[in-house]
Amino acid sequence: MAEIGQVRIRIPSSIKRGDVVRVRSLVIHPMEIVQRDKAGKPVDKNYRFINRMIVTYNGREILQADTTQSISENPFFSFAFKPSEAGTLKITFLDTHGGKYEGTADIKFS
Amino acid sequence: MTRLEALLSAGLFLGVGLALGCAGTERPSTAGLPPTPWASRALPEAQGEIKTSPDGRKMQVRYRGWTTEDFGQFRTYAYDDPRPAPAVSRLSMPQVKGDPREGRKLFLSRAKGPCTGCHLIPGDDVWPAGNVGPDLSTFGDRNLPDDYVFTQVYDSRNFFPHTTMPPWGTTGALKPEEIVHIVAYLQTLKGPLSPEKDPNRNPDTRAKPVGFGDNLDPTNNPGIVLAEGAMSLWNKRGPAGKACGDCHAGGPAKAMKGVATRYPNYVKAFQRVMSIEDFLTVHAPGTTGLPMLAESDENLSTTMLIKMQSNGMPVQVDLVSPEARAAFERGRASFWKRVGQRDHACADCHTKGAGRGADKFLGGRLLADVDAGLTKHFPLWRTSVGAVWDMRKRMQWCMTPLGMNMLPADAVEYAELELFLTSFDNGKPMSVPGIRH
Numbered sequence: 001m002a003e004i005g006q007v008r009i010r011i012p013s014s015i016k017r018g019d020v021v022r023v024r025s026l027v028i029h030p031m032e033i034v035q036r037d038k039a040g041k042p043v044d045k046n047y048r049f050i051n052r053m054i055v056t057y058n059g060r061e062i063l064q065a066d067t068t069q070s071i072s073e074n075p076f077f078s079f080a081f082k083p084s085e086a087g088t089l090k091i092t093f094l095d096t097h098g099g100k101y102e103g104t105a106d107i108k109f110s
Numbered sequence: 111m112t113r114l115e116a117l118l119s120a121g122l123f124l125g126v127g128l129a130l131g132c133a134g135t136e137r138p139s140t141a142g143l144p145p146t147p148w149a150s151r152a153l154p155e156a157q158g159e160i161k162t163s164p165d166g167r168k169m170q171v172r173y174r175g176w177t178t179e180d181f182g183q184f185r186t187y188a189y190d191d192p193r194p195a196p197a198v199s200r201l202s203m204p205q206v207k208g209d210p211r212e213g214r215k216l217f218l219s220r221a222k223g224p225c226t227g228c229h230l231i232p233g234d235d236v237w238p239a240g241n242v243g244p245d246l247s248t249f250g251d252r253n254l255p256d257d258y259v260f261t262q263v264y265d266s267r268n269f270f271p272h273t274t275m276p277p278w279g280t281t282g283a284l285k286p287e288e289i290v291h292i293v294a295y296l297q298t299l300k301g302p303l304s305p306e307k308d309p310n311r312n313p314d315t316r317a318k319p320v321g322f323g324d325n326l327d328p329t330n331n332p333g334i335v336l337a338e339g340a341m342s343l344w345n346k347r348g349p350a351g352k353a354c355g356d357c358h359a360g361g362p363a364k365a366m367k368g369v370a371t372r373y374p375n376y377v378k379a380f381q382r383v384m385s386i387e388d389f390l391t392v393h394a395p396g397t398t399g400l401p402m403l404a405e406s407d408e409n410l411s412t413t414m415l416i417k418m419q420s421n422g423m424p425v426q427v428d429l430v431s432p433e434a435r436a437a438f439e440r441g442r443a444s445f446w447k448r449v450g451q452r453d454h455a456c457a458d459c460h461t462k463g464a465g466r467g468a469d470k471f472l473g474g475r476l477l478a479d480v481d482a483g484l485t486k487h488f489p490l491w492r493t494s495v496g497a498v499w500d501m502r503k504r505m506q507w508c509m510t511p512l513g514m515n516m517l518p519a520d521a522v523e524y525a526e527l528e529l530f531l532t533s534f535d536n537g538k539p540m541s542v543p544g545i546r547h
């Protein structure tokens with residue numbers, strides 16, 4: 001597995017003013033899934049998985065998402081937004097063990 | 111013509127005849143073949159081992175979920191397999207009454223052909239049909255005698271020596287009675303046809319698949335994350351106290367740049383043609399002391415990590431050295447060799463021409479053309495199985511449904527076949543890992 005917490009962000013290679021930008025992001029994370037004991041009952045413990053995603057653009061929060069459970073190993077999130085000015089997109093992932101993983105992408109108009 | 115001229119031309123003719131005669135008796139070169147049989151260093155399920163169960167039934171060990179049927183009676187690509195192709199045979203049509211309903215069921219049965227893999231017939235339940243062979247939707251209108259149609263299915267080579275249609279009866283894939291039912295069904299196919307409701311049902315009008323987007327986008331191709339994960343292997347010290355990075359300085363980006371463009375390559379130290387995967391099976395244990403078996407996750411992800419460093423650079427495998435030339439010729443012979451229960455050659459599906467498969471549909475799958483290059487994006491992520499496959503597993507899988515026992519993943523035969531295939535990619539930019547269905 002690649003290094004845990006690495007955030008990969010993909011944006012279109014050319015963006016024009018007024019475009020709706022589709023952002024694709026991926027974070028490297030094992031995303032522990034619920035274990036069950038022999039009786040089939042879920043084992044009660046603090047599972048390590050990403051439970052919150054925060055997206056800011058030029059420091060202003062534009063998206064926040066809570067995930068209530070482990071979605072997938074190396075989870076993938078995609079969303080669209082319309083930037084009114086050039087700037088920096090920052091995506092932050094938080095996990096249940098206090099891990100904080102950040103990635104940024106610069107958006108310029110061509 | 112003067113007497114002298116006549117003499118000269120006769121001499122020339124004789125000379126050509128002699129040269130041809132010599133070429134005919136010349137043995138194929140053994141340059142580039144390992145001097146002793148190659149001991150496989152592949153995962154147990156990738157070695158093609160034949161086992162005998164307690165009840166005496168033979169089976170071949172294959173990957174999880176693959177058939178374990180033993181096809182030992184049919185010939186393979188192995189260089190020590192001198193068996194000829196199954197002889198053309200003929201059988202007079204058994205005197206049983208053909209049942210068209212039964213015949214249609216057999217025609218569609220995935221456990222048999224399915225005949226629909228290559229031939230279209232009417233019906234909304236025919237999905238998906240291929241177009242490698244002729245459309246049989248109105249076959250009954252040809253009014254061919256039952257006898258002729260029976261022999262055509264039993265062993266088409268009776269009429270067409272170079273056909274790509276398997277000799278279904280000769281190799282026992284279909285029983286004679288089953289062919290009688292299929293003949294009865296085919297004779298019921300009469301026009302006119304009702305108009306097609308869905309253009310995708312007919313392979314001639316079906317839309318070609320568009321692929322899965324940018325294969326080098328890590329948010330799109332899970333293979334990239336796996337390949338980057340091999341960095342931990344790159345830096346891992348083995349029992350010999352060394353890691354890859356200790357000798358190959360500067361990280362993979364510097365040390366491995368352009369390396370993969372030369373593989374498969376004849377490697378002097380091991381006296382055989384090797385792909386990156388093959389080379390790692392012996393080089394990694396020999397230097398770091400860590401095993402790196404063919405088809406293991408470690409081998410595949412390290413191979414991808416190495417190959418990625420050559421992305422965008424043109425493939426340039428050696429086809430000039432005597433070893434490479436001889437290996438290329440053997441690879442070409444394998445590509446055209448008919449093998450297995452279906453008596454198919456790679457070339458049947460992957461070259462263009464009448465009755466050949468390239469750029470046509472085999473069932474729902476569009477067959478690739480060898481001319482376009484089949485290797486520059488391997489290993490790749492297969493969306494249908496959710497895993498990384500290298501060229502070898504692809505070859506092993508290709509021939510399994512066609513009734514051939516697979517060879518070990520790191521077999522010399524596969525390496526030289528891969529060299530032949532890679533020759534079509536020479537000059538084209540590498541793009542690893544690919545993403546395919």
